Amino acid sequence: MSTDASPASDAPPEGRAVLPRLLAVVLGLTAALAVMLCAFALPSVNGGPHHAPLGVTGPAAAVAAIGEQLPDDAWEVTAYADPEALARAVENRDVVGGLGVGGDGVSVFTASAGGQQIAAAVGGLGGTLAQRQGVPVHTRDLVPFPADDPRGTGLGAAALPMIFGGMLPAIALIRLFPGHAGLPIRLAGVVAFALAAGAAVAAILRFAMGTLDGSFVTTWLGLSLGMAALAIPFLGLESVAGLAGFGLGAMVMMFLGNPLSGLATGPYWLPDGWSTLGQILPPGASASLLRADAFFDGAGAGGPVLVLTAWVLAGLALMLVADWRHRAGARRRQPAAG
Known part of the structure; x- marks a missing residue:
């Protein structure tokens, strides 16, 4: 006589344990969807001059x-x-x-x-x-788009590549060089990628599409700073809070940073509160810096540079916290091993 024993993982969870978790997932996803809808729709519905x-x-x-x-x-x-x-x-x-x-x-x-x-x-x-x-x-x-792209189509199309330029290298390097030992390698990798990708995006927008004007080097470095201001905080969040921290940062940048960047419209076309939030997030600061470098000879670039630098420093600070926690844990494990 044989007994058919199912693994514990296949056993149905108890109702009392399932209900709170299921309710939390449903409410959390509903709130995320509502925030995403507001972030994408409200600025367009209420678009117009605001101060x-x-x-x-x-x-x-x-x-x-x-x-x-x-x-x-x-x-x-x-x-x-x-x-x-x-x-x-x-x-x-x-x-x-x-x-x-x-x-x-x-x-x-x-x-x-x-x-x-x-x-x-x-x-x-x-x-x-x-x-x-x-x-x-x-x-x-007085400051039109170049004749090759008089409507600035390429500028609006650059929003998602700029955001993915911060997310994709972080994802790839986290997978290729996991753990605390790979942290400095990941940091060096995102810096190198930001420089290379910034040059590529600037070259395509400037020489292939004719969207951008102004100094190529300044535009390239500004785009690279914007990508680094996304990627380095992603690495810092992952080093401190794991994939949950990375996922939270990605949701904020995709669902808030992207629609509130003002890349296609300029910040004054968004409602006041949304505009302010967008400009202190890396996508919005990157958009303002790109306009300043590409069309206005750097006028108005100071504020976005400070915002992006602050995000880079915040990401580095999170990585230092992760390193300190790792070293402290190693010191605690040494006496136990002895």
């Missing part, structure tokens, strides 16, 4: 009237002495665009490379103002 800096020049009465007519939550108006000063402010990214009121009509100053939607909104303001006054409108795009 966007707008320059205005002309007679004092006309400038004051424009400031009074525009909603405060959409535009922040700054007066400039003359059209030349306003044009310099647009080129230096002090304002997203400007309106000039003069005897020959209304002049509209835009920078479509800084965000096509916001540039179109500035153009709409100028057209409305000119229509009310019955005068012609003159539009000057």
Whole structure:
């Protein structure tokens, strides 16, 4: 007579133990789906100028009237002495665009490379103002996209490659060089990959697609810093919390960092809170740095560089914590072994 004994792992779990875990999984996944939907949909639904800096020049009465007519939550108006000063402010990214009121009509100053939607909104303001006054409108795009890609299509397509440029090397190196002994090898690997991949992406966008302008070296180094600011924190999270830490970081960057980066629209087109969150995450800071390096001769690059450097240092700090924990554990094991 034989007894058919099933392994313990095949035995059905008890109901009391299953229900809390099942409920936690269902609620957790539902919350993650809700956050993902909000991150992708709400910025688009509520897209529009949000406290966007707008320059205005002309007679004092006309400038004051424009400031009074525009909603405060959409535009922040700054007066400039003359059209030349306003044009310099647009080129230096002090304002997203400007309106000039003069005897020959209304002049509209835009920078479509800084965000096509916001540039179109500035153009709409100028057209409305000119229509009310019955005068012609003159539009000057001071910082356009290059002629080979006048709509900036390649720039919007670079969002996911920039994010995967931080995730993929971390995944591959964690699998190839696991454990604490492989930690310095993984770090060296992601730095080397960031430099190589940054050069490749910059070359494709610049020379193959014609999307980018400006210094190739500066753009390359900025892209590499953005990829390192993703990959090194991923390594740090995995070294401290294992695959769970890596997975959490990947979810945040994919489901929040990607839709809130503002790469296709510019940060001022997103709602205030979403825009701020996006700019302190590596994808958003990388997008702002890429625009600054590729189109504005580095104007406005300081803030994104600080954000990305802080993420790199945070990842290194997590790796140091993991190393300290490993050494402390080794010291505790030595007396026990003796």
